[in-house]
Amino acid sequence: KDVLCRAVLEGHVFNLYDGFCRMPVESKEIRLTGGLSRSEVWCQTIADVFEAEAVPVKGEGVALGAALHAAWVWSNEGGKKCSLQEVAEPFVILDEKRRQKPKPLNMEIYRYQKRLFHALSNRIRGEKGQDPFSLRTDLSSLIDKAR
Known part of the structure; x- marks a missing residue:
């Protein structure tokens, strides 16, 4: 159950990241609103995937x-x-006490996962791109090293 919930959370964040990458902006800080911004895990995942500080907005x-x-x-x-x-x-008004900074190991793992997500998305749409299966092998090796 926990793994499935985490996968849904990460899939949603990867979709947000894909959309963000299409915009001509670079950000060092992501401001979060809404119910999920009350979740420390959500805020940390945003920080790690976007490689930027994530800070919830009060109210x-x-x-x-x-x-x-x-x-x-x-x-x-x-x-x-x-x-x-x-x-x-x-x-x-930012909730500075809940500001999350990206964690280097998480960022490294998410870089692979973002590439894998993008490759799978392209494959599903019938577009050419990186082979998602070779990326998955690389990701598994990285995770094994981190343990």
Whole structure:
């Protein structure tokens, strides 16, 4: 049961990471909102997979984010040009006690798992790419060394 729950969590994080990789941004910090941000395991997995610090936002981030985005659009449409960061900064309160830093060994293992996930995703979609089965062998060797 624990292994299956962990696999679902990691699969979800890998999907988020794949989407993130398509955006033209690099981040040293990932801010987390929603119910899962209360989970230390979730926050640590995000930090390790994204190779960036993960910090939960205090309060209900989704509703606040929507309101701040609306305020930003309203301000810019009204002629007062400002950045989204300028609008959001005073209202976003980070839960610094729960900040997670990436762990080097976890990052190394997740680098292989991300490649494996990407290779499997490509194979399922019928696209060419790395052989997922050879990657799995490499990953197993790495995990055995870590034990």
